[in-house]
Amino acid sequence: MPAEWEPHSQTWMAWPERPDNWRNGAKPAQAAFSAVARAIAEFEPVTVCVSAGQYDNARARLNHGNIRIVEMSTDDAWVRDTGPTFVSNAAGEVRGVDWTFNAWGGFDGGLYWPWQRDDQVARKVLEIEGCQRYRTEGFVLEGGSIHVDGEGTLITTEECLLNLNRNPHLSREQIEAVLREHLAIDTVIWLPDGLFNDETDGHVDNFCCYVRPGEVLLAWTDDAGDPNYPRCQAAMRVLESARDAKGRPLVVHKMPIPGPIHATAEECAGVDTAEGSQPRDPSIRLAGSYVNFLIVNGGIIAPRFDDPKDAEAEAILKRLFPGHRVVLVPGREILLGGGNIHCITQQQPAAQQR
Amino acid sequence: MPAEWEPHSQTWMAWPERPDNWRNGAKPAQAAFSAVARAIAEFEPVTVCVSAGQYDNARARLNHGNIRIVEMSTDDAWVRDTGPTFVSNAAGEVRGVDWTFNAWGGFDGGLYWPWQRDDQVARKVLEIEGCQRYRTEGFVLEGGSIHVDGEGTLITTEECLLNLNRNPHLSREQIEAVLREHLAIDTVIWLPDGLFNDETDGHVDNFCCYVRPGEVLLAWTDDAGDPNYPRCQAAMRVLESARDAKGRPLVVHKMPIPGPIHATAEECAGVDTAEGSQPRDPSIRLAGSYVNFLIVNGGIIAPRFDDPKDAEAEAILKRLFPGHRVVLVPGREILLGGGNIHCITQQQPAAQQR
Numbered sequence: 072m073p074a075e076w077e078p079h080s081q082t083w084m085a086w087p088e089r090p091d092n093w094r095n096g097a098k099p100a101q102a103a104f105s106a107v108a109r110a111i112a113e114f115e116p117v118t119v120c121v122s123a124g125q126y127d128n129a130r131a132r133l134n135h136g137n138i139r140i141v142e143m144s145t146d147d148a149w150v151r152d153t154g155p156t157f158v159s160n161a162a163g164e165v166r167g168v169d170w171t172f173n174a175w176g177g178f179d180g181g182l183y184w185p186w187q188r189d190d191q192v193a194r195k196v197l198e199i200e201g202c203q204r205y206r207t208e209g210f211v212l213e214g215g216s217i218h219v220d221g222e223g224t225l226i227t228t229e230e231c232l233l234n235l236n237r238n239p240h241l242s243r244e245q246i247e248a249v250l251r252e253h254l255a256i257d258t259v260i261w262l263p264d265g266l267f268n269d270e271t272d273g274h275v276d277n278f279c280c281y282v283r284p285g286e287v288l289l290a291w292t293d294d295a296g297d298p299n300y301p302r303c304q305a306a307m308r309v310l311e312s313a314r315d316a317k318g319r320p321l322v323v324h325k326m327p328i329p330g331p332i333h334a335t336a337e338e339c340a341g342v343d344t345a346e347g348s349q350p351r352d353p354s355i356r357l358a359g360s361y362v363n364f365l366i367v368n369g370g371i372i373a374p375r376f377d378d379p380k381d382a383e384a385e386a387i388l389k390r391l392f393p394g395h396r397v398v399l400v401p402g403r404e405i406l407l408g409g410g411n412i413h414c415i416t417q418q419q420p421a422a423q424q425r
Numbered sequence: 426m427p428a429e430w431e432p433h434s435q436t437w438m439a440w441p442e443r444p445d446n447w448r449n450g451a452k453p454a455q456a457a458f459s460a461v462a463r464a465i466a467e468f469e470p471v472t473v474c475v476s477a478g479q480y481d482n483a484r485a486r487l488n489h490g491n492i493r494i495v496e497m498s499t500d501d502a503w504v505r506d507t508g509p510t511f512v513s514n515a516a517g518e519v520r521g522v523d524w525t526f527n528a529w530g531g532f533d534g535g536l537y538w539p540w541q542r543d544d545q546v547a548r549k550v551l552e553i554e555g556c557q558r559y560r561t562e563g564f565v566l567e568g569g570s571i572h573v574d575g576e577g578t579l580i581t582t583e584e585c586l587l588n589l590n591r592n593p594h595l596s597r598e599q600i601e602a603v604l605r606e607h608l609a610i611d612t613v614i615w616l617p618d619g620l621f622n623d624e625t626d627g628h629v630d631n632f633c634c635y636v637r638p639g640e641v642l643l644a645w646t647d648d649a650g651d652p653n654y655p656r657c658q659a660a661m662r663v664l665e666s667a668r669d670a671k672g673r674p675l676v677v678h679k680m681p682i683p684g685p686i687h688a689t690a691e692e693c694a695g696v697d698t699a700e701g702s703q704p705r706d707p708s709i710r711l712a713g714s715y716v717n718f719l720i721v722n723g724g725i726i727a728p729r730f731d732d733p734k735d736a737e738a739e740a741i742l743k744r745l746f747p748g749h750r751v752v753l754v755p756g757r758e759i760l761l762g763g764g765n766i767h768c769i770t771q772q773q774p775a776a777q778q779r
Contacts, residue, residue: 123498139553139555140552142496142498144477191480195480199493
């Protein structure tokens with residue numbers, strides 16, 4: 072699996088529309104997704120998967136020469152988790168892993184039902200691209216639960232991958248074996264937990280990511296009263312003692328956590344009530360994170376929250392990615408739906424010899 | 426517009442499913458379409474557009490390494506008429522014309538309503554391929570109503586293109602001007618009518634086609650009692666006196682007409698009744714035609730009808746296309762729905778300098 076900073080042929084997205092997750096008929100979310108798509112499209116092509124009913128509307132709102140629209144039915148818009156995980160071989164041939172998807176926990180804490188259309192997204196994407204597909208029938212994984220350095224190391228969280236609502240029939244070693252086999256991984260670094268209140272059961276992409284081989288960026292708080300404090304401490308202990316696949320210790324950079332951010336009563340009131348959907352309430356702290364950014368060809372597309380820490384986050388990203396142009400895009404509407412920019416995007420590596 | 430015998434990058438199809446046009450829940454038609462797709466796939470790649478609900482089923486039935494499935498909602502499966510008409514320029518760049526589609530006549534004799542999804546097919550196909558699009562807003566045309574020699578000549582029928590249910594606001598000269606502009610046509614040859622009882626209002630692709638520059642193949646009967654007799658005679662008079670864009674007279678080959686073919690009562694009983702849909706009755710003669718074949722890379726995919734004239738039709742095609750392998754595929758189920766192999770396929774020319 073190539074690292075995210077390796078050249079992309081394009082980035083995939085899906086169009087938000089379900090009114091029991093996105094307020095006000097998903098119109099604010101559609102505007103937010105459009106801004107993300109247009110920001111990425113300044114760096115590389117974007118393909119957005121859109122339902123038949125929203126095709127015309129999406130086409131109109133995504134009016135950019137570098138954005139392609141394809142019809143595809145989905146259950147929601149988290150293509151990081153529903154799309155394929157692209158891999159490539161030494162000859163540069165790009166293929167895709169089609170993990171089984173169960174909406175982040177199936178009937179044991181999953182976020183919606185049914186999830187059949189979402190589970191089909193990866194195969195449909197791969198078929199459009201003419202890429203060969205590896206289907207992991209019975210092995211549940213979401214792309215947002217892993218990050219790789221492209222040199223044999225993968226970071227994930229126990230909270231997610233060892234959760235009994237994912238692959239309860241498999242041990243940690245058996246799960247590692249699947250990752251090794253499908254992604255050519257030598258070393259798995261297990262953080263205990265992800266960010267507090269992350270609906271995905273602690274996806275690593277909202278908490279800790281690679282910025283280059285040997286260097287990671289970890290969401291961080293020094294406030295001992297913040298429920299994220301023990302999570303950050305525990306992750307730091309793992310990262311400080313870890314060695315990657317090349318035997319290197321890791322340099323750990325810290326990224327402040329915005330907020331705490333809560334939805335307003337008005338924002339929550341705009342979400343449809345539906346049986347089995349996530350409740351939305353101003354009392355629930357949202358899992359906002361600047362780590363949830365996407366690396367594109369020459370750019371960093373990161374969320375801003377109109378938060379006092381926005382400027383510091385931007386400065387950190389600029390320092391860590393001196394060769395990239397850092398673009399901050401409003402992330403609050405995406406966060407209200409349960410994730411952020413990395414969660415709603417999936418990079419497709421360019422076909423190139425490695 | 427390249428001629429059909431020029432190299433293709435692939436052929437497009439769409440998956441039949443509407444039960445008010447295809448008997449027995451479209452299962453016999455799906456088998457027939459699958460046989461066509463597999464026959465083409467022996468010569469060139471095929472992409473089949475399939476609704477979300479039929480995606481898995483189509484994927485299973487189209488189990489061939491050269492057949493790609495993409496999700497697309499349609500109103501029916503006639504991609505010759507709903508898909509783009511591909512054109513290319515001297516540099517070899519392939520683009521598409523997205524004609525306005527009104528289900529063969531709109532509210533004045535059209536075959537179903539709504540037709541919105543079908544009208545979107547061309548743009549969706551072009552977007553998947555990344556091809557630029559020319560939309561003829563307000564100019565109604567179906568791909569099956571034209572045939573070209575790739576050297577500036579187009580053949581069509583007055584019955585269709587001058588029908589008041591297509592472009593009543595345009596004169597013959599104005600229609601010719603649109604064809605000239607979009608397809609780089611110099612000469613339009615107007616046959617009076619197409620085949621008897623053709624639901625499309627006489628599409629030329631069920632009646633007369635080019636086999637190479639300067640040579641056409643015309644459906645033919647010598648039976649003066651056949652309602653096709655005056656149609657064939659009138660077409661022959663036009664063709665014998667015509668000069669193509671290069672100033673050549675035409676060689677006219679004759680192709681016998683099968684049948685007469687009628688649906689059985691049992692076949693008609695398998696079709697759902699729906700307001701506005703075509704009535705199906707054993708008394709109605711079907712517009713069966715061997716001319717309704719597709720030229721692919723190195724092959725001819727033509728219908729057979731288990732008719733006494735099948736062998737003669739095959740022999741004629743082999744004689745006219747000595748460099749192609751002629752493959753006959755059962756066409757009756759497709760005919761029951763209102764067309765045949767050429768109607769359900771759309772070739773995409775290869776990108777090559779001309």
